[in-house]
Amino acid sequence: MTQHFRTVQPEADPSIILPSDEREELRSVVAQFIARHASHEAVRASTGSEPGFSEPRWATLNSELQIAALAVPEEQGGHGFGLGDLGVVLQEAGAALLPEPIIASAVVGCQALVRADDPGAVGELLARVMQGESILAVALDRTVPLETADGQTAADGLAEAVLWGAAADHLVVVGESDGHPVLAVVDLDCSRREPREVMDLTRRRADLHLVGAPARVIVGPDRFGRVVAELGRIQTAAIAAEHAGIASHLVDTTVEYVQQRQQFGRSIGSFQAIKHRLADMLVDRERALAAAMYALAVLDEDDAADVEIAVAVAAAVCADAATRSAYEAIQLHGGIGFTWEHSAHFYLRRVLGDEGAFGGGREARRTIADLVGV
Known part of the structure; x- marks a missing residue:
C-alpha cells in the first residue's frame, strides 16, 4: 500500500x-x-x-x-x-x-x-x-449579546478571563446583534471587574460583567468572518514573536551562567553533556526566530497564499522552543534556577500561561494537520 x-x-x-x-x-x-x-x-x-x-x-x-x-x-x-x-x-x-x-x-x-x-x-x-491614553482588551473567543434601542447599542453578558481586563478602558469582543455575529468595542467604565488567579504573574486576567455597557459595532456581519480571522492570525503571530524573544533571551542568559559556574575546577559549560543541551537550545532559538519573522512578514503581504500555514507553523515552533528553553534554563542554572528570587520561573510561567490563554504547540500542530489535510 x-x-x-x-x-x-x-x-x-x-x-x-x-x-x-x-x-x-x-x-x-x-x-x-x-x-x-x-x-x-x-x-x-x-x-x-x-x-x-x-x-x-x-x-x-x-x-x-x-x-x-x-x-x-x-x-x-x-x-x-x-x-x-x-x-x-x-x-x-x-x-x-x-x-x-x-x-x-x-x-x-x-x-x-x-x-x-x-x-x-x-x-x-x-x-x-x-497615545497610550486608552487601553484596549481583546476577547476574540468570547461572545456577548448586543441590544440596540433608541439608536444606542449596549452589551449585556459575561466575558471571562480577559487578559488585562481589569486595566482596560474598552473591550474588543465578538457580539451577537439580531442573530448575526459582529465585532464590537464595549466601554468598560461602569463594568464590574473580578480579578482571576493566574499562573503568569506578568499577564493579569479578569472576568468582565457587562450590564448595559455602551457598545459600538465596528465590523458588521458582511466582513466579520474575514476580519476576525485576520485578527486571530495577527494575535497568534504576535505571541509567536514574543516566544521567539523568550527563547533567544534564555539561550543568552544560560550560556552566560554556565560559563561562570565552576565545577571540578572548570566551567560547567565546557562539559560535553551541557554543550549538547545548549546546542539544542540554540537550534530552537534560530528556528523560532525564522518562523516568527516569516509569519509576520507574510501577514504584511497582500493575499499571501501561505499565510495560514505560516502563522500556524510559527505558533507551534515558537511555543515549543520557548517551553523547552524555559525548562532547560531552570535545569542548567542548577539550584539557583529553582528559587523564587531567580527570573527563570517567570519565563516558565509566561509560556505555560500563554498555552492556556492562546493555545500551545499541540493545538498549533492540530491546526497545521487540518490545513494540510492529514
Missing part, C-alpha cells in the same frame, strides 16, 4: 526575513529602553502593583517609542510600518517579559480599529489608544 504525503513549503521569497538596518536600529532603541526601564527587578515590582504593570513605562512605550502607532497606516494617524517591524518590538518585549498590554492594546486592538467598517467613526478612539 502506497502512502502519499502532502508537503507545504514557504511560498514567499526567503529574503523577507533577512535583517535590515532599519529593524536593527529599532531593536537597539527598544533594547536600550528595556535596559533603562525594564530590568527583571523592575518588571517583578510592577507585577505586584496596580494595575499589574508600570503605567509610566506604558506611557513611554506609546508616547516616545510609539509602538501602538507603528503598524497603523499613515492615513489613520500611524507610521505605516508593517507587522514585521512590530515583530522586532515583540521579540524584545517577550525577552524582558514586559507586563504591559502590548499584545491586546498596541497590536490586536489597534488592528481591529484599523479594520473597522467606518475607520473615521473610531478615529478618535484609535488616536487615544496610539
Whole structure:
C-alpha cells in the first residue's frame, strides 16, 4: 500500500526575513529602553502593583517609542510600518517579559480599529489608544449579546478571563446583534471587574460583567468572518514573536551562567553533556526566530497564499522552543534556577500561561494537520 504525503513549503521569497538596518536600529532603541526601564527587578515590582504593570513605562512605550502607532497606516494617524517591524518590538518585549498590554492594546486592538467598517467613526478612539491614553482588551473567543434601542447599542453578558481586563478602558469582543455575529468595542467604565488567579504573574486576567455597557459595532456581519480571522492570525503571530524573544533571551542568559559556574575546577559549560543541551537550545532559538519573522512578514503581504500555514507553523515552533528553553534554563542554572528570587520561573510561567490563554504547540500542530489535510 502506497502512502502519499502532502508537503507545504514557504511560498514567499526567503529574503523577507533577512535583517535590515532599519529593524536593527529599532531593536537597539527598544533594547536600550528595556535596559533603562525594564530590568527583571523592575518588571517583578510592577507585577505586584496596580494595575499589574508600570503605567509610566506604558506611557513611554506609546508616547516616545510609539509602538501602538507603528503598524497603523499613515492615513489613520500611524507610521505605516508593517507587522514585521512590530515583530522586532515583540521579540524584545517577550525577552524582558514586559507586563504591559502590548499584545491586546498596541497590536490586536489597534488592528481591529484599523479594520473597522467606518475607520473615521473610531478615529478618535484609535488616536487615544496610539497615545497610550486608552487601553484596549481583546476577547476574540468570547461572545456577548448586543441590544440596540433608541439608536444606542449596549452589551449585556459575561466575558471571562480577559487578559488585562481589569486595566482596560474598552473591550474588543465578538457580539451577537439580531442573530448575526459582529465585532464590537464595549466601554468598560461602569463594568464590574473580578480579578482571576493566574499562573503568569506578568499577564493579569479578569472576568468582565457587562450590564448595559455602551457598545459600538465596528465590523458588521458582511466582513466579520474575514476580519476576525485576520485578527486571530495577527494575535497568534504576535505571541509567536514574543516566544521567539523568550527563547533567544534564555539561550543568552544560560550560556552566560554556565560559563561562570565552576565545577571540578572548570566551567560547567565546557562539559560535553551541557554543550549538547545548549546546542539544542540554540537550534530552537534560530528556528523560532525564522518562523516568527516569516509569519509576520507574510501577514504584511497582500493575499499571501501561505499565510495560514505560516502563522500556524510559527505558533507551534515558537511555543515549543520557548517551553523547552524555559525548562532547560531552570535545569542548567542548577539550584539557583529553582528559587523564587531567580527570573527563570517567570519565563516558565509566561509560556505555560500563554498555552492556556492562546493555545500551545499541540493545538498549533492540530491546526497545521487540518490545513494540510492529514
